[in-house]
Amino acid sequence: MPKTTPTESTVDLYCSFWLGDLCFAVPSTAVREVHAAAPLTPVPGAPSAVRGYVNLRGQLFLVLDPSELLLGAPSSAGQIAELIVFRPEVGEAFAISVGQVGEMLPIAQAQIHVPKARTDDVDLSVAAQRSECLIVGHATLDSLLVTLVEPQRLLPAAFADTARD
């Protein structure tokens, strides 16, 4: 999320991407680059949200599956068209693989609806808990509902099950 103190009139730029027909977005300040899909090397034994390693100009990045993290269902290989590579401050050398990178969306604070913290005792599945942890709000644009994702939580969420072992 943007580091400046948000006000009602603050407008920040978000990098959007599509998972199926759902639109998600991350702050553009967190994105290092958008890259065309590159050959992936799977890592047997890694959590299911880890698609594998990719080599981008000699540097290795761990590629996560946002569909697994946000929707609880893995994306198929054919759905990967682009990689969103994050800056080092967001997390160590990682990217997410998406079907399509959308437009850069200016979103004002006033357009963001932040869900309230849970006070009930609903027993959520691990996947649901993970998804809720990653989603920090929804933005209502003209004809579009955009789900806002906190990119700094993506890596910990992907390895959360292993941390509990």
Added chain:
Amino acid sequence: MAVPQQNEFLAEARDHLTDVCDQLLRLERASGDSARGRIEQMLRAVHSIKGGAGFFGLRTVEQLAHRMENVFEAALESAASRDSRLIDVLLAATDRLAALLDDIDNSNAAEISGVLARLDELLTPRPSEVQSAPSAELVSMEPVSALPASASAEPSKFAVGPAAAVPYYQFEIALELGAYQASGVTPRELVERVTQLGEVVAGSIDSPEVDLAVSPPEHPVIWRATIKSPLDAGAFQTQLATIAPVPGAPQAAPAEPTLADAATTSAGRPASGSIRISVELVDQLMNLAGELVLVRNQSRRFTAADQPLPGQVIQRLDAVTSEFQETVLQTRMQPVGNLFNKFPRLVRDLSRQLGKQIELRIEGAEIELDKTILDALSDPLTHLVRNACDHGLESTAERERGGKPPLGILQLTASHLGDQIWITIQDNGRGIDRERIRRKALEQRLRTPDELARLDDRDLLALILLPGFSTAAQVTDVSGRGVGMDVVKTNVARLGGGIDIDSRLGAGTTFTLRLPLTLAIIPTLLVTAAGERFAIPQKDLEELVFVDPEQPLVRVERTPEGEVIRLRGRLLPLMRLSQVLQSGDCPSKRQNAVDQPALPLFCAVVRAGSRRYGLVVDSILTSEEIVVKPLHSCLRRLTTYSGATVLGDGRVALILNTEGIASVSRRRFHGEADANTAQSSGETIERQMVLLVRQTSGEPLAIPLALVRRLVMITCDQIESLSGGYYLTIDDVPTRLIAPRGEIDIPTRAQPAFVVLPRNSATDVGFLVSEIVGTKEIALDDMQALPGDALVLGAAVIDGQITPVADLGRWVRHAGPMPTMPTSHGAAAGSRVLVVDDTQFFRDVVARHLVEHGYHVSTAEQGEDALALLAREEFDLVVSDLEMPVMDGWTLATAIRQESRTRELPLLALSTLAGEEAVAKSLSHGFDAHEVKLDRDSLLQTIQRLIVSRPVRSAAKECSGA
């Protein structure tokens, strides 16, 4: 979190502090201009730290640096103040400053009043040493065997005398109270220092009569005390003399650590010729170099062979790229002196703590090593140095008693040898006591007496690297818990290196660490599994095996724990890489019996520390040198990988960690048995000694040595021809000479020859051979049957030549009158015998012998199969091999004896193991007799005896109520 510029300041400050520490240690021995120069250098270093700290608002760091600056300035003015106390306080201040730098974010809140007070004390003017007498003098010190009569303590409370576990010392110290006023060191402080050496059990003070309110006494106050101290006499006296020096005697100055001139600072190079560069930047350069290589490879593909000009450009690009990559690799190399630099301080502190005189010498500090290896070596080397100081080097008193110079030497040396770097840690101490190692190994059940007897010196010394092994008489704060040496070994092995130990009792010990120069580029073997490529480091790879069902030397077999591969008589657990990576463990036989890939298959025999196993892969690609990239920090929990790399096509491949694979497989591994001896029940190596001879026809022949009673050297004129046969008188016994195929070829009378007298032959016969070549140990598994030749046990390839192995029993029957023995086995004929042997060859041979004599024979390959047969069928005797996989013969015998149904069943052990011990072991496990392979006649006699002498089963059942 520190900002980038602050990081640079911190790195520079740490370098300065390392330099200050180094200079302080040298200052202890320096004098005159040399000392002055060092103090000025330290002053500049601390001044830089102060300035930088002030710039970044690090107030505490700035304050401490400022006080240190003041002390250095004072030391410049007064040479008299440059004593051990100054060095100690400044070293302590340096440590405190380093601690502040390590936690820079909280440094401003840190408490430093204690170290500031100590620095301020140094600045308090003291009278010159020339003008004032020492404030405390040690008058006398001696060990005592009993408490003095004047002691106020109750004697019954203490154990005194030579048998006391902790010694007592009586000393007398003269205290100049007047001098204390000037020096600032109080008598109380002196007493506190003395009590740190032990427990003062009795004491008295003699003081002149004077009014202390008016003035201190003119004459010294005498403090007499008896102290109970764990230190030996030499160490105690040294420590006491440090507190209260003996007048006129030179103080035991700490040995000056010696450093090679080339490595004077942590930077290791003259300041003007170097720049500071971050490790991340170096890694980026490495990545770019790798990318450049890929671009070069791609350029090659798009350049046609018939275009010379582009080809020349590509060649030049090739050369520049390789050189660029090599040069970037060099940036990772650092002088080993960066690592050695911390040991002078460590040795100094240890020598004072232990009360020993130790001099550290360093050579080869300029040798360069990969930064990763340097970082990983710090802990192992520290442990070895501490061990050498604590246990290797003796106390001063002990060295003098042994006629050695009081100064102990510890030598650290780095040198190049081929593509390795060798680091040696050598001391001239007491050496390693082999007997003590043996005792400890037995006490801790690490080895049996037999195993210890078979170890050579190198392997015996290597026992100290085992976990928990320590020959230290007592655990000290420094070392002796037995948890360090195995960690040293593990850490060095992880780097692809090894440790050698050499020691001479009374003379010293040398540890040699052998390490690769760099870990950044390693040779590997590329393999595929589950559709992906993986790299196996060559250092872990022993051999590649192609497992083909038509190749009997290498077999895949199944056990309840999983698959094993039988390779040259040894068993190795077998793991299928694709399954291990997916499931994290090795599937058992039952779980995956259906979906195992069919033979043939590719197997890489790998080593993981002391463990060996076979790793089945889908295919083997090529050997390649790769650049190692560390795993993502989130993936480091996956111990099956040690890193990643980028291959020539730009794709990533994972580097396998053979140790990690071994751990996640949860398989049990066999020990590191010598390939030539069968030591554990898991090993199935069966070997037999054979006598190699040349027959009179010139053909080679091997005779099982166990069947040979005696060799007699003769001359052929002793041979007599009689009634169509040839005879020789040996020990007044006419002995008939025979040959395997009836025709005996007598050498010319002038030639010497030999007669082989067989064991357990009922007739006096001997085999004439022309030459005794020697003896050889052959693997029984390697012996092959010779179809059509019933007179030999089989044939083996010995020294490159196919050599028949004699069946002496058959020779005797074939060559002459039958020996006097039962023509049939009477009551035993028709009996049912179960033969258990994992070697098909011997199952066949023994079965054949028994069938010929009228027995009904069943066979089993393994102990488990034998038990299953015994549960279903009735047998009169079991003949069992001893050394078999999965279930050995001893275990089988025990299991048979535990079953009520088979408790009385005769059991015969048939093995290559011979000797009283082997026989005793067989009998103790329930066997009724023990026969050595393969004396046919003796075997048949024993079988008959056992069957005939067996209690009637029905009577036995009535008695047992079964």
